[in-house]
Amino acid sequence: MAVPGRYDTVEKYLEEVFDFLKTYQWVFSSPNTYVLVNKVFDQFPSEWLPFLSDLSNDELNELSVGVVSVHAPPSLQSFFQKINKLRFTLPKKISCEDFKFPNNSGLSNKKQHEIQSLAPLIHETCGRSDCDFIVDVGTGLGYLPRLLYDKYKYRVLGIEGCPQKFNLAKTKQKKYSDSDAAINYVEHFVTNESEHHIRQITKAFPMKHACITGLHACADLSVIILELFTKLEFCKSLVIMPCCYHRLKQTEDGFENFPVSNLLKELTTKSGVLRFLKTPFLRLACQGFVGGFGNMTPEEHLARTNSCLFRAVLEDVAQSG
Structure with a gap:
């Protein structure tokens, strides 16, 4: 610290x-x-x-x-x-990718800026840890995986716990046949017990090492991702953006x-x-x-x-x- x-x-x-x-x-x-x-x-x-x-x-x-x-x-x-x-x-300067989202994407300017700022940080971190695969927890509609593939050609597994968002991400992905083999989505609500499930899913993807990332890792999800990172030995780097601290579970x-x-x-x-x-x-x-x-x-x-x-x-x- x-x-x-x-x-x-x-x-x-x-x-x-x-x-x-x-x-x-x-x-x-x-x-x-x-x-x-x-x-x-x-x-x-x-x-x-x-x-x-x-x-x-x-x-x-x-x-x-x-x-x-x-x-x-x-x-x-x-x-x-x-x-x-x-x-x-x-005193860290935040770089930002110049990436054009579709006009009908529905993303706010704030969310676009967050995605464009997180992607180069992920790329920089992956370069230091020799990661060629990314596990995106809480992937939403898949905007971050799309940028990571288009700009850097990473293979990405997007994990989403909301069925509606998962289905929309899959639907949007069909418009980009060039990345069918590189971007994949699974529906799964990540918890402290997700270690085995993530291991099983990632067995299907060849990789050197993986980076776990999460944009808007809300409340306790940030801690859960940290714990999973310590357990999954194939994950060599971690980049998360926590949020909504006030929603942490109270005792x-x-x-x-x-x-x-x-x-x-x-x-x-x-x-x-x-x-x-x-x-x-x-x-x-x-x-x-x-x-x-x-x-x-x-x-x-x-x-x-x-x-x-x-x-x-x-x-x-x-x-x-």
Whole structure:
């Protein structure tokens, strides 16, 4: 795990992260619709609200990206200083394939960009691990396999658990007879018990080594893919794009598949952070890019505020009734 250079060890970094989260848990421990029910505004430091209420739109936008006025309360400045100390961004340039999807593909611009960005990363990873075969978990309608074949000539096995999507992927594949022998689809819902099934399926395909990949490996599926990767010896590389962290299966003590590493398990147990790192916290990882808040107009801020507070009022009324 990479950490900011100012920290000597991963343990020290995570300990400070957990200390920060414990101190400011009131920021994220409630769903947005419960801000009135749980009296979240009452938990703000008393000196924050007057300052925040007087910010101009430009000042609010700057604050959303971490630019704090020197006139801000010291406790608010300290809050952002701690965030900046813990922040770490990997300086990696993301390449993107120039690939034209059919006009009637139905793909959003966002999904097209994700596929075009993931494909070259898969290709780069396969080159380092001598992989000539790809197992695409949750293949959907098969857009990623199509790009991987057209651009790089990989043979791909697409695994899809939804019968409708599987059938559509098969139907679309019939339009591309050039790749009949290279792209294959199977209907299978991947679980922790899928090791034997995947072994049986892949026996039909000659390969040097395989790469397991997954675009939008939702919630627990990411952990499942990681576990399968450790069991399938013919798989020499792994490229996944996790998503929907807030849908992880919960237990009385936290989450069924989090944390995964022994180090994180030890530190979360020691700090007790799993008592308040619940679904609302995980939803933060599914929010839009922070830069999107930094350019909002007054009208956009008002619309977003009203949308949140109207739902919060309805929840407050429902809970009090």
